Amino acid sequence: MEQPVQTEMWKAQSLEELIRILHRIFAEDKVSVEEVQELMESYESNPEEWLQYAKFDQYRYTRNLVDNGNGKFNLMILCWGEGHGSSIHDHTDSHCFMKILQGNLKETLFEWPEKKGNGEMTKKSERVLRENQCAYINDSIGLHRVENISHTESAVSLHLYSPPFDSCNTFDQRTGHKHKVKMTFYSQFGERTVC
Amino acid sequence: LPAGLSQWFPALEVLDVSGTGLTELGEELLALPQLHTLLAKNNRLGGPGSLPKGLGQAPLGRSLRVLNLSGNRFAEVPPALLELHGLQSLSLGGNRLHSIPPEIQELRSLEFLYLGGNFITSIPPELANLPFLNYLVLCDNKIQSIPPQLAQLHSLRSLSLHNNLLTYLPREILNLVHLEELSLRGNPLVVRFVRDLTYNPPSLQELAGRTIKTRNVPYAPSDLPENLVRYLSLASNCPNPKCGGVYFDSCVRQIKFVDFCGKYRLPLMHYLCSPECSSPCSSASQSSTSQSESDSEDEASVAARRMQKVLLG
Numbered sequence: 173m174e175q176p177v178q179t180e181m182w183k184a185q186s187l188e189e190l191i192r193i194l195h196r197i198f199a200e201d202k203v204s205v206e207e208v209q210e211l212m213e214s215y216e217s218n219p220e221e222w223l224q225y226a227k228f229d230q231y232r233y234t235r236n237l238v239d240n241g242n243g244k245f246n247l248m249i250l251c252w253g254e255g256h257g258s259s260i261h262d263h264t265d266s267h268c269f270m271k272i273l274q275g276n277l278k279e280t281l282f283e284w285p286e287k288k289g290n291g292e293m294t295k296k297s298e299r300v301l302r303e304n305q306c307a308y309i310n311d312s313i314g315l316h317r318v319e320n321i322s323h324t325e326s327a328v329s330l331h332l333y334s335p336p337f338d339s340c341n342t343f344d345q346r347t348g349h350k351h352k353v354k355m356t357f358y359s360q361f362g363e364r365t366v367c
Numbered sequence: 368l369p370a371g372l373s374q375w376f377p378a379l380e381v382l383d384v385s386g387t388g389l390t391e392l393g394e395e396l397l398a399l400p401q402l403h404t405l406l407a408k409n410n411r412l413g414g415p416g417s418l419p420k421g422l423g424q425a426p427l428g429r430s431l432r433v434l435n436l437s438g439n440r441f442a443e444v445p446p447a448l449l450e451l452h453g454l455q456s457l458s459l460g461g462n463r464l465h466s467i468p469p470e471i472q473e474l475r476s477l478e479f480l481y482l483g484g485n486f487i488t489s490i491p492p493e494l495a496n497l498p499f500l501n502y503l504v505l506c507d508n509k510i511q512s513i514p515p516q517l518a519q520l521h522s523l524r525s526l527s528l529h530n531n532l533l534t535y536l537p538r539e540i541l542n543l544v545h546l547e548e549l550s551l552r553g554n555p556l557v558v559r560f561v562r563d564l565t566y567n568p569p570s571l572q573e574l575a576g577r578t579i580k581t582r583n584v585p586y587a588p589s590d591l592p593e594n595l596v597r598y599l600s601l602a603s604n605c606p607n608p609k610c611g612g613v614y615f616d617s618c619v620r621q622i623k624f625v626d627f628c629g630k631y632r633l634p635l636m637h638y639l640c641s642p643e644c645s646s647p648c649s650s651a652s653q654s655s656t657s658q659s660e661s662d663s664e665d666e667a668s669v670a671a672r673r674m675q676k677v678l679l680g
């Protein structure tokens with residue numbers, strides 16, 4: 173009887189180590205979603221290691237590039253003030269991993285709107301992600317909205333996108349109409365990018 | 368907090384007493400002349416005497432720029448707070464507020480106001496008198512309407528209104544041209560627009576009434592029963608400026624999605640006398656939604672003339 177091959181499960185002891193292991197994983201031809209998700213979850217958030225990337229904006233959430241994975245992936249930190257949330261968006265055929273470093277984020281999943289649809293988008297599910305949890309999504313799973321629903325605490329999340337992408341579609345919840353948007357970085361490698 | 372605080376730390380600029388279970392911020396804070404940021408989130412503040420007496424006149428009252436009282440138990444905005452004329456940032460998120468006092472306008476330096484997660488039902492027009500307000504958060508409340516005066520907040524860059532009970536938007540909202548962020552999801556305004564697109568054809572009484580009005584058929588109170596005289600006096604003019612029609616009870620609620628700030632498409636409601644009446648007014652019947660989609664680019668510029676504030680229900 174054949175036993176399934178047990179893949180090694182990584183444990184990242186620091187953010188630096190997490191990045192190193194990610195580089196190794198993504199150097200291969202085949203990457204396992206489960207492996208990356210487990211690795212991201214294994215890293216126990218230590219603010220000292222990521223505080224330099226966590227730049228907040230008063231008006232909306234920010235995207236702060238941490239590592240560009242030799243072109244294979246983008247690793248970034250998102251900072252969410254109280255009440256900040258994203259639009260409903262897709263992931264341009266890429267894999268998206270989202271790990272909570274601080275606070276909580278609510279993820280609401282939506283079905284893709286019908287091609288000729290002109291009605292309210294259908295909510296699939298919602299959950300609140302806690303510190304150190306890592307969620308995964310791609311376009312075949314659906315669309316999502318991510319928001320910090322706390323009125324007292326800010327939130328910080330670590331995102332990995334592979335392959336990297338700089339534009340996506342945002343969707344109007346009322347009608348399902350989509351609109352392409354370009355995504356920008358608030359800071360890169362700890363330095364504020366002026367746009 | 369220890370009574371000698373201001374003597375031991377006279378140069379204190381930032382004080383964070385969040386999550387300490389405090390039931391009041393006492394007089395020991397009043398004499399801190401350099402304190403510009405006071406964070407007191409997640410405590411048990413809210414009862415009378417939560418803020419020290421004489422706050423407005425004390426050194427602290429003049430120095431304070433940032434005050435965070437989120438996650439407490441305030442059922443009303445404490446009057447002492449309104450004396451902080453130099454305050455630039457105020458957060459009362461996640462409290463138990465049912466209203467915003469009109470005296471909020473006394474916080475004339477205010478740039479950032481966070482009131483999300485309360486039980487607020489309405490917004491006082493006086494809020495619009497804060498000349499430097501650029502970030503206003505009112506999400507997760509029970510707000511039923513936006514006063515049109517809010518459009519006077521010219522410096523407003525971000526307005527958060529999601530998860531409220533808004534059933535309409537005043538057309539004046541189009542005047543907030545500096546707005547970069549606007550959240551409206553989770554309001555019945557949106558759901559209702561989509562649901563109420565059905566048109567109930569007019570009754571015979573309505574059709575007769577319309578004919579009398581549009582053709583100026585003369586009538587005197589002695590000609591008709593009292594209820595019909597009253598009925599005829601209730602005729603409304605079709606808001607489409609190119610149409611001279613009137614309606615009584617039966618009208619089309621047409622949704623025009625207005626492209627606002629080049630980023631958001633806001634549904635603003637207006638009534639039209641019939642489905643054939645659209646802009647430009649024509650006798651040919653057209654699908655109202657496809658027409659409105661192509662109109663939407665011009666909408667913003669003609670919106671002020673054509674849009675009307677509409678009350679639903």
